[in-house]
Amino acid sequence: MNIQVYFTVIFLVASSSSWLSMVGASPGSLSTAILMRVDQSGKGDYQKIQDAIDAVPSNNTELVFIWVKPGMYREKIVVPADKPFITLSGTKATTTIITWNDTGGIFDSPTFSVLATDFVGRFLTIQNTYGAGAKAVALRVSADRAAFFECRILSHQDTLLDDTGRHFYSNCYVEGDTDFICGNAASLFEKCHLNSLSEGSGAITAQRRESPAEDTGFIFLGCKLTGLKSALLGRPWGDYSRVVFAFTYMSNAILPQGWDDWGDTSKQSTAFYGQYKCYGPGAITSKRVEWSRNLTSQEAAPFLTKNLIGGNSWIRPTPTHFKRASTSISNNVNGNT
Template sequence: MSMELQTMFLFLTLLVFLASYRADAAEATLIRVDPSGEGDYRKIQEAIDAVPSNNSKLVFIVVKPGIYKEKIPADKPFITISGSKANASVITWNDSGNIFESPTFSVLASDFVARYLTIQNSYGAGAKAVALRVSGDRVAFFGCRISSYQDTLLDDTGRHYYSNCYIEGAVDFIFGNAASLYERCHLHSLSEGDASITAQRRESPSEDTGFTFLGCKITGVKTALLGRAWGPYSRVIFALTYMSNVILPQGWDDWGDSSKQSSVFYREYKCYGDGADTKKRVGWAKELTENEAELFLTKKMIGGKNWIRSMPTRFKSWTMPKPNNGD
């Protein structure tokens, strides 16, 4: 075979592979969860448990409207869990204490997607009570409502994307050391004093982590700070975001350690609203420059173009696993 024919053969082989890959990526196995018993399972955790541990195919779990009183570890890759409207499919629990043990919902696997769900911890004030823990890589949330009081969202590790989500809490209610982009999200602070919205924990300049809020909206019941420095290299950016008068003029806090002031990266960029006036901000928080903005105003920071996936276009029916030993 000539070199030209070999090249053409390899090219055609690659095209066939890519076509089949896109077809596989567009098809998902459909599992239905319905508390009335009309679906494949009554509980969300039962559906997750039924997926093989080494799963490599897309699984789409549809959650019918209802109140799901479950404490869920999502530990299987390539799963999407979706309701139809966030306020209709509610996952709720009531727990407090350790930030890794109290979450209502914990994402522990990679390539996970949640759509149109409410995830809440109903414990209330007085203790750490996490609603959602995200410790997997390549994880996305679309149109979800996430609510608690203290430490609502443990945005722990990995690359994450939040789109059009509502996130509510009072104290450090978005915290952790993930690399995350929040796009067009609504942040609602329950703080009545100087509690912080964010507590980002970047611990060295070599860590490619941080929280970026792009085109978001901030409201609240009284007053709050944009963030405080959990880690010495804490990195948070608010860009093109509406800030109501809930935001205190100083904006940021060093968590009682002035040495962090020279190492944190707190930036704002073309924000607007009564709380966006930067004239009285702390001196170690800056405006984002045009050059800096190139990295933070797109999905480049999280490499999202390569892994944020759209809805499947085809579905195949779920086959119930056969029982073992007659059980």
């Protein structure tokens, strides 16, 4: 393919969706990204996603856009802490699938681990196919300023380890059965679909805020909650667990009590579990546990913006230009186009 035409195609794909590239410290250019291509058929710069990530220089200072052609990528992937400013993008989540089958500790089992700041994931399915009954993380995010757009994150227990840092999830689909969004990040989920596979009282969230001094929590704005049978909104992994659902549709899969104290009544006075202007058969608050909150407009206001994640300071539009990688990044860049 002619490289000018290729850039045009990539730019049109990026521009066709209202996604934002997230970066913090200023890279070399805010409008131009280095383009790297992953194609299992051998027509790109790399055949494996991890190989492309490994080719990014340590302490990288430029935006890197790794475009992944459709396919089933059976890889256990890590974005190392010394490789910031990477965007990993498919063109459609249902056709660009990263999959692995593993269990064990929550930091050992992830199919995909993000340890670098300023990471963006777009149009990807990230899944752990181990199955029910054990910890099996699909995505671990242990870095600041990470964003995911129109991704599908699939497993059963501990699907999304939303560990540390400030994160933004937009129009994503997250599925699991037990504590399937867990961790102590400060995260905003906007227009996401959460689907519970629980057949009993599995919790959707297990937020781990451990002191009132921590400015962390999970905020769900304009989301959709569905389930196979029945589920709780959350339970407190940390004593000061904080979760707020606002303007969110809740199906009848959500149990009337809504929340659980994880067998520790002392957490009832420290956890902050709120609901604001949610709707649907599972959103009725009259039978919620008495220690959860039906927020007033004033109480909800701090959670209805990107302030919790400081988003206004690090959310920025996608680059508008792309350039080929130098030979110092890719020895294959002069291959097939």
